[in-house]
Amino acid sequence: LPAVRDTARVRTSIDAFLLAQLEQKGLSFSPDADSPALVRRLSLDLTGLPPSPQEVDEFLNDKSPDAYKNLVERLLASPRYGERWGRHWLDAAGYVDTIATDNDATIITERDQVWKYRDYVIRSFNSDKPFDRFLLEQIAGDELVDWRNAPEYTPAILESLTATGFLRQAADVTYAPELNTADIRHQVLYDTVQIVASNVLGLTIHCAQCHTHKFDPVSHADYYRFAAFFAPAYDPQNWKHSNDRFLPDVSARDKQTIDAHNATVDRQVVELQSQISAARQPFERQLFEAKLAKLPEPVRADTKSAHETAADQRSAVQKYLVEKLGPLLAVPPAEIDQALDAETRQKTVELATRAVELGRSKRSYGKLQALWDLEAPPRSYLYRRGDYQTPGAEVTAGVPAVLDDPAAPFRLPSPPPGSPSNGRRTALARWLTRPDHPLTARVFVNRVWQQYFGQGIVATSDNFGVSGARPSHPELLDWLAVEFATNGWRVKDLHRLIVHSSAYRQTSIATAAADASISRPAAETVDPENLLLWRMPLRRLESEAVRDCVLAVSGAIDSKSGGPPVLLKPNPDGSVEIDVASLARPADQFCRSVFLFNRRNYQLTELSVFDQPVVAHNCTRRTSAAVVLQSLTLLNGAFAFTQAEMFAQRVKLAAGANREQRIETAFRLALCRLPVAEEVAASQKLLAAQEDRSMAEKQMTPEQAADAALTNLCQMLLNSNEFLYIP
Template sequence: MNSRTLLKQLAILLAVMAGFVESGNAQAAPPQEGLILWLDASEIDSDALPDGAISKWTDKSGHGNYVVQEIAERRPTFSKDAWDGHPAVHFDGDDLLVAEKFAGLATGDRPFHILIVMRGGANSSHMAQRLIDLNSRDVATGDFPKRAGLWVGYQQGRKKLRIGIHNGDEGEGQSAAWNDHPTLIEAAYTGEQAFALHVNGRREQRGVFNGTHFLGFQPLVSLALGQHFGQVDATDSYFEGDIAEVLVYDRALTATQQYETGQYLSKKYALKTDFRPIPQFERDIRPILASHCQDCHGGDVREAELDLRTVSDMLRGGQAGPVIVRGFPDRSEIVAMIKTGKMPPDGENPLSADEVRMLRDWIEADAPSTEKIVLTADATNITAEQRQHWAYQLLKVEKPRSVVATDRIENDIDRFVVAKLEEQNLQLSPPANRTTLIRRVYFDLIGLPPTPEEIDAFISDKRPDVYERLVDGLLNSEHFGERWGRHWLDVVGYVDMFGSDNDAAIIKPLNGKWRYRDYVIRAFNADKPFDRFLVEQLAGDELYDWKSADAFTPEMLECLIATGFLLSANDDTDQNELNTPDVRHHVVQRTSELVANSLLALTLQCAKCHDHKYDALPQADYYRLQAVFAPAFNVRHWVVSTGKARADVPDAVKTEIDSINQQADAEIAKLTQQDAAILAQVRQNVYDKKLAALPATIREDAKTAVATPADKRSDSQKQLAVQYETQLNVTTEEIKAALSDEHRQQCASIAQQIAKQQSSKRAYGTIQHVHETYPPPPTYVLRRGNYLRPGLEVQPGLLSILETPSTEESNTVAAAGNSSGRRLALARQLTNGDKLAGQYVARVIVNRFWQQVFGRGIVATSDNFGVAGAAPSHPELLDWLTSEFLRNGWRAKPIIKQMVMSHAYRQAAVLTSEMVAAEKTDPENALLWRMNLRRLDSEYVRDAILVSSGKLDRSLFGEFIPVDVRPDGMVVIKKAGLPTPTYQWRRSIYVLARRNYHLTMLRIFDQPIVARNCTQREPSAVVTQALTLLHDDFVLEQAAFFAERLAAHKTPAEQITAAYRIALGRLPTDEEIRWCTELLHRQAERFRTDEKTAEKVDQLALAQLCKVLFNTNEYLYVR
């Protein structure tokens, strides 16, 4: 070999390693990045194949993905001259090559690009052929799940290139690729159900799978050439023809790489292909647009707000949205306008056919350009007028003004409220009496009524700080978190379920989700600072490197559980039919919308398709916020709704526990068999003795008759069975009695060993959590919200209106582990009390605290701080309260205490004749001239009834109380299988939380439907509520318990007095005692029968009185 030849071969080798080398205008080797399979027939050593049969075709990619065939009869053959001197591998009959463990394709919805140089027969009799197959299995079971793989071939005898999902959708090209000629076929899958088919460089199809979608690869991927992997019975779908070269990439090639690779293969195999050079925007497209379009759409003139000078401008679009959809000329507005002749307008120079073709080719090639195309939020979209909206201002803390009515001032809250009242010549109402006040503050702080003893102690206590002591005690109550946590669960849209909950009978709890509910209760009880509370919920998984931890600290585990906040959006992707790109995108969008509404009191939905019509919310901001959550809800690596569970211990610990428990279970099974064998032998001995006691003449017949199944016995056997079956039956007691001392000792020893093995077992719990596994995917502005029409890529970020213009804040921070830090950055921004975003969030939170205490927010629309929402009734007070909240370290209890300590809170709620003028001036009581009368929320109606009956189980935390749906549609507590008898009577916050089908008792009293979230409940007053409190089974049961409790008192008057004190917190009037006495007499007469004792009759009558008290406004409303 001469030096020139050696140098040439060395140059080629270096080119292959580098990925490409120029040879004229053609590429001398395919790109190496992402190449995971490279089969080249020219590399096959024919001398090593004496019979021409191929048992192994070596992979040149470096991944070791060689394909093999162990069965000699099924091996394809090598041909040195398949066509025009080119070698190839010939497939015929049931020839097949496989790679059982195909490396390089990651789990999930992963892109790939397949290029094959082949020659298929045009006259094949096969109705279907499979050229290449990629299928995947579950590692644990070895099963092939449906729709976890794809194949390339043809179907229905059409000979047209087709890509299909196993048991799923398919897409087909336009011309016959099986045509007796050497052909370059390409099948590319780009993720999110998008695919493309090319034949000889000509794109024949680019579409999206619909209906039965690809669900993503399982961990173990297998590849086959010539048929489906593992399929041997479909003899009419094997490939017939020649394969010269196969290239498989774990990504989609760029248009330029596809062109260059096509040129390389075309030249190598002398193929007639349609590869054209890829147009570039700057070189080829900009001159066309400058000549025909930019007079109206560029520079100073931008008709329809459209600029066509850059690709970014085209993707940003104008009034109608983006004008190009990369990869899809037929979906691109600019092509449609040119095709219909609308643009350029009449009288202007139209584009030539070559220019239109160039434009289409450019869009089809994904609109390549040298510019970096990433959209940042355009602050110029937000006008100065929009920035003046009250909610987007920094806090303005002003001292409260002086007032005339100084005797009604307890704290600065009163100063702000009274000052507003005095502007309208109004004043606070008189103070509520102590009985009313204690009941009010009990329900507002812990959601339960006070006991008669607690009321008596409060009324009789003459210390000046008695009310403050009461408030402090309630704030420190373990039930405070149940009351205030319930409101937060409303705000975030919490449910225990997964999916839509559209069928009452189908109840699908999410395992371990209830631990987020307990996290919230604990947080409120501990008065966890709200800034930390929000950070943990948005990004708790990014605070600690928990994936590398040998053990979870309590803080780590708490933060992982806290991310359950992000799992409130309706997610039906557990169903294969709904695990589709559109549904996945919908879940991500709904998640960001829920975060925005729960934390920012903004409705983002309009900005999904266009800039918000009223609020300062550009469309780009919608997708910038979505980009924050995209890594955790990665549509390419989707985790279904039921797949976000994990053990509450590290993976290594879980594996260790599972191993220990499996060993213990195996030992227990062995011991159980030993015990059963002993008992079986003893049983047989007893049985043999019983059988021997029968007359010898019928002994065998009786044995056979008893052993024969009842439905298969003859008439004589039935008669024998009646006579002897009971006699021959061996009972457990007889077996125990027949045990020998040795057997007893053996069984006792076995029982001890089983108990020891049981005690050696360890347990762990389950939590639901959010975390990131893969690098962040790109996020695009979607035209009309359609994921198939992406525009510009956006970067994660805060809403523009909340950013502080003078300060550059990073939209990512260094997070623990390998997480992106996007959510942690957002959380830090939203909890920075020195900046607008943090102050805005604090305002939202404080307003909702006020709403919970006073029944109406200072901003009445607590879900909407935007332009369409209400303005604050007391803006200075709202800012002052917010500054106090921040000054106290974002802690809820100090600000709530100030609210309930105020005279504004302690005033009477009942209208009197002196309040007529105030009602005319301020009919909605926005100025708070009296306390608002409020109906108890649904949970507190049920809880109050349980308190009255004496049956309330006050234990905290734990799994939900299950519910059941009766045939009549009523949803009731499911009593079977409860851990304790009183579990059914726990507080209502622990009842299984569904989206639609709530416990009937709660639904009747306006438990909200959780389609999204609920920041303020809307109480109703309907006749079904009264009927429920008279006839519902739960009410009847509790009324009977209440009556039993009252029966301890001797006389009807004492019973009535006790009933009023327990139910209403006060003594009855003389007239009420008379009414109730008459009621008891009438009901006693109604129930009196000979079968009932006088005591039973009296108790039934008392139960009727209890139901009447449940039905009173005084019971159902906080006055």
């Protein structure tokens, strides 16, 4: 580790690397953030939700040396942790619930049950599944288990197959016959390659799809060698279109048993329905004859004959009679019901009841949006100028030469004898998760660092190539990658290492960086962009966290976790809202945002205005813009106002009628701290003014005016920078 002068600020090895560079510039870390800010920061970073006042008090009142450690462990053990950090991975995986390119707001093509992959990711983070295993399952889960011959699917088989949903995230419109063309099939393969390469390797290798770039070490041939890993599953010459590219979530034997059972039930139901029809037929015939008798005698016989003749054998005259007189002779089921005698009615009711009971006995199985090899590996070629119609030299599956180790070069193993899988993707995954791999661990720890500090050690987190940014702390990145890979690839240990550091625990307030005990130039002058991390960067909450925190503070947030997504509905004005009519239960509209239906382009309006990414392929780093539309949405949007009203009711129930108690409660719920004297005075003034205005202009009663004013205060807090930013 680097030697530093201020050893008292070294809490973890991370601090030594950062301090070494800071001290070279005459700088040091800023003082630690205060306890309320720390507990809020930790809770938002690890779970995406603010701490409750009780949780803040628990931390502030814990005077033991392990108070901070205990807080970290409690948050890492929360199911909300996986929902928060699983969302980051889903971004990089390009997860969406739609199957197509999503270019029309009104056309929603759902990828049936792909949410099972989302839930797999969340479970994996919550269980602290080692990252190498996590990656292995997603790239080659189908090759790790003998799912084809298993008499029944074990949890391990289901987990492994579900994990391969990672390779099913590319847009695939080949379900439409007119779009099931060779160029689109190839594009699905290329998009999958791009998602894997940018997410796992942090490389933009799709640039080499057309030709080798002069200054890019990944060659044209490298690109097609890498694509060949996925060709046995995505073979354009032997294509399975997107609506058929799924597996039942039961074994072949169980599926056969279920299908046979259901077929038997269907036959029995058909027989019962035939018996019902036979019992009703005499009464239907009587009613028909009665109506027929009312027709004029000259057409009566011909009309009867026309009805008794098969439709495809009727003469032109018979067709005319049926068309013109048929409605007069029709016997609706309700008329037959009225005509039945008591014995027949009882019999048909019993038969119908048995048919319904039989129908309920049918069994079902779900779908897994998995990936598996369809056949033996096809021949793969280098395509000149990226055009599949101009194949060049044949290539075999392999890794980019620049990443290969000359001392232990990548070798594609021969598939096991009799195995239906060729093992290519398993070989790729094991190469990616070698402890000495030059990129995999670095790319992942860099992305975790990015989530905590707003920017990765390599700022271009999806481009570790020569055209990407140089690392700000290369030795630290190397050390973190080695530490992560050699200590079991445990993601929660990586979190512990970061959040226990002085770098993470320091204040984000720039003015607090001045330290009279250290002679140094002004930090803002030496490092105005804070690349050396002399203070904690101030970060705005992501779109989902903004909505989730509003729901948490209002008390409306629902604990729904997993399962089918909550559907959205586009409106004619261009906004997108939750489809309340489709909800299984009303509380689902207040679920965490990770469980909303995720589209490529048309996201929930409250998320879009806070930079919810458009998912053309995947997203390895979100943008964070501050625009006036965000404030206007929180001021005028129906969601924001409704939540502010619920927030105000929560405050009213907790604080009663006392105005100062209401102010303190509102601040504690929204900002996790008590207001200072100036804030109390300003809030008192706001409440009084709004109450007077409501009584004067809207003729409200004093109680109604007080409630409305409290809603205004709550909405103001939800729109404040302090609420929207991680301290």
